[in-house]
Amino acid sequence: MGRFHPHPPGSFPHRPSRRGAPPRVVPPHPPTGAGRPRPSDQPPPAQGGRPPQGSRPPQGTSPTQGTSPTQGAAPTQGGRPAQGGGPARDARAPQGAPPHGGGHSHDTGQAPHRHGDGPGAGRSSVEGGRAELAGMDLSGYDSASERVEVMERILGENERAAAANRAAFDAAGAAVVNLMSAPGAGKTTLLVETLRRLAAHRRIGIIEGDIETSIDADRLTGFGASIALINTGDGFGGECHLDAPMVASALPRLPLAELDLVIVENVGNLVCPAEFTVGEHRRAMVYAVTEGEEKPLKYPVMFRSTDLVLVNKTDLLPHLDFDLAAFRRNLEMVRPGVEVLEISARTGTGVDAWCEWLGRPA
Ligand SMILES: Nc1nc2c(ncn2[C@@H]2O[C@H](COP(=O)(O)OP(=O)(O)OP(=O)(O)O)[C@@H](O)[C@H]2O)c(=O)[nH]1
Numbered sequence: 001m002g003r004f005h006p007h008p009p010g011s012f013p014h015r016p017s018r019r020g021a022p023p024r025v026v027p028p029h030p031p032t033g034a035g036r037p038r039p040s041d042q043p044p045p046a047q048g049g050r051p052p053q054g055s056r057p058p059q060g061t062s063p064t065q066g067t068s069p070t071q072g073a074a075p076t077q078g079g080r081p082a083q084g085g086g087p088a089r090d091a092r093a094p095q096g097a098p099p100h101g102g103g104h105s106h107d108t109g110q111a112p113h114r115h116g117d118g119p120g121a122g123r124s125s126v127e128g129g130r131a132e133l134a135g136m137d138l139s140g141y142d143s144a145s146e147r148v149e150v151m152e153r154i155l156g157e158n159e160r161a162a163a164a165n166r167a168a169f170d171a172a173g174a175a176v177v178n179l180m181s182a183p184g185a186g187k188t189t190l191l192v193e194t195l196r197r198l199a200a201h202r203r204i205g206i207i208e209g210d211i212e213t214s215i216d217a218d219r220l221t222g223f224g225a226s227i228a229l230i231n232t233g234d235g236f237g238g239e240c241h242l243d244a245p246m247v248a249s250a251l252p253r254l255p256l257a258e259l260d261l262v263i264v265e266n267v268g269n270l271v272c273p274a275e276f277t278v279g280e281h282r283r284a285m286v287y288a289v290t291e292g293e294e295k296p297l298k299y300p301v302m303f304r305s306t307d308l309v310l311v312n313k314t315d316l317l318p319h320l321d322f323d324l325a326a327f328r329r330n331l332e333m334v335r336p337g338v339e340v341l342e343i344s345a346r347t348g349t350g351v352d353a354w355c356e357w358l359g360r361p362a
């Protein structure tokens with residue numbers, strides 16, 4: 001059993017809402033996210049922290065002001081903010097009624113042109129929309145360089161915090177794996193099976209990330225691992241992912257110097273967790289066969305960033321029309337050569353191979 005077990009089984013109070021919640025077991029987070037741009041660092045926000053639809057933010061302001069920097073400013077989604085809306089009316093317009101008509105030039109260096117009467121007239125709305133959007137910057141930023149500047153600042157802050165986390169992990173001699181997936185792909189189920197196999201031999205810490213509740217932290221309690229829960233709904237703006245400052249806030253709640261392995265169960269989300277390193281040495285993602293074959297093509301960010309894809313719930317394959325070969329082909333297109341393990345966290349198939357992977361040097 002574990003050498004250090006700060007939370008007895010069931011001691012994470014389930015907190016579907018904070019109102020009327022029992023006393024906290026987990027120390028509270030800082031009131032504002034460490035490493036986030038503070039209002040004092042920046043000019044005042046545009047409306048609601050986002051540029052008003054159909055207009056550009058005032059020169060020198062950041063569309064992320066007044067909001068968490070991670071909402072609305074993720075850089076790897078085709079150059080568009082991950083969340084937060086943005087000038088959606090502009091973006092959708094080519095598939096419906098254009099918000100602007102007639103000849104005009106965009107700020108892309110393109111020559112003035114007209115919509116709807118060129119050689120592409122008569123195409124489907126999807127094709128026409130793609131052609132019209134090609135090369136345009138619809139991000140809501142005043143210029144591409146401003147967008148790059150804001151994103152670099154946000155990611156730069158995260159990178160600095162991640163480097164500090166990594167230094168702490170290295171100093172402790174703990175290998176760290178960031179485990180990511182869409183909601184419900186089977187991360188916690190897999191971790192339960194992992195702890196059943198490894199906790200007696202390895203000193204393991206789990207950083208459990210969820211927006212709300214201690215449900216998963218409770219499921220992982222009692223196997224001899226040290227658990228530190230991060231609810232992003234508690235002081236981190238309810239973010240859909242963990243970032244490095246959040247993980248830094250959890251480190252004092254782990255006996256880091258005593259641990260060999262730390263697994264970070266990220267918040268369930270197929271996109272955003274991949275955009276923020278938390279100081280990990282390696283990344284793994286769980287992908288359930290119930291999610292379909294095409295997701296590597298539609299949501300490539302996480303697939304591109306991971307070192308291992310665990311194809312989970314294979315016990316369900318006889319009941320599904322999931323085409324494993326097609327999924328592997330799609331995966332290969334976005335992440336050539338990535339290691340894949342076919343597993344079932346339910347039956348235990350492939351879990352030993354995953355445990356072997358965890359034991360390899362980073
Ligand atoms: N059939 C089958 N069900 C599974 C398997 N792995 C997980 N599940 C089920 O899938 C559901 C979600 O599993 P979780 O382990 O909670 O998934 P998760 O990725 O931790 O979910 P979030 O933390 O909410 O993102 C549960 O009902 C599990 O019992 C599997 O290999 N086969």
Ligand SMILES: [Mg+2]
Pocket residue numbers: 187188189216265
């Ligand atoms: Mg979970």
